[in-house]
Structures are given as C-alpha cells and as structure tokens.
Amino acid sequence: MKALPKPLIYLVLLAGMGLAPTAQASLIPKLGGTVVYDSVRNITWLANANANGLMNWTAANTWATGLNVGGYTGWRLPTADPACGINFNCTNSELGHLFYTEGGLTQGQSITSSAVLSGLFSNMQNSVYWSGTEYSTLAFF
Numbered sequence: 001m002k003a004l005p006k007p008l009i010y011l012v013l014l015a016g017m018g019l020a021p022t023a024q025a026s027l028i029p030k031l032g033g034t035v036v037y038d039s040v041r042n043i044t045w046l047a048n049a050n051a052n053g054l055m056n057w058t059a060a061n062t063w064a065t066g067l068n069v070g071g072y073t074g075w076r077l078p079t080a081d082p083a084c085g086i087n088f089n090c091t092n093s094e095l096g097h098l099f100y101t102e103g104g105l106t107q108g109q110s111i112t113s114s115a116v117l118s119g120l121f122s123n124m125q126n127s128v129y130w131s132g133t134e135y136s137t138l139a140f141f
Contacts, residue, residue: 111125
C-alpha cells in the first residue's frame, strides 16, 4: 500500500498523493474520476461526497483512517479553522475553500448549485459535512 504524506476526505478527502497538478486548472479529476486534486491547496478529495452514507463523527473518523482508494491510504476528515466559527463564507477551512473559492458559491447557496462541483463530485448533500477538527463548529451548507 502507498502511504500519503498529507491526506484528507470530503466526507473523505485524500492529499499528497504525488499526482502531478496541471497549471491551468485548480480542480483536476484523477484516478479515473474517483478523486479530485486541488492544485491550490495540494489536497485530493474523494469524488463521492457521501461514499459511506450518514455517520456520526467517531464513525466518520474511523472510516476515513481505514479507507483505501486505488491503493492510497492515510485518509482523514478535512480540517476546520476554529477562527471561522459559524461564518459560512470562510475560505480558511478546507471545505470553505472548496465550496466558496473553487466552487464559486456564496453564502446561502446550495453546494449542488455549483456547476464546477457538480461536474466533479457525486452524491453531494446539502446538509452537514464533518471536519476532523475536534469540537469545531459544523459546517452547514
């Protein structure tokens, strides 16, 4: 198995896979579209945004750490920026950057309304995604 230096998940995200980014795009499908590489943040997201269904925080963390996609392991939940609190337009967090910077969304918009995100991710939900930051505020989108 290959180890990842810096992995994440979207409900699962994966990072640092050594997948070469291209200069033109910041979100790049890889591994046959099963993951999406963000060349700005140097992280790779699992393209299935709800791959294992509804889980509590502990189950989501356990599932992420045991995940293997295309031989890549070392997954984790995305980090949150505690300074953002419940600020929905905060781009400092990994999900906020994905939704608002890369996805072009503004506060109050559904993530499924982003043509960019809808073209790259499947099974997106318009509710809660867990962060791996313990006791952080949940991000509602």
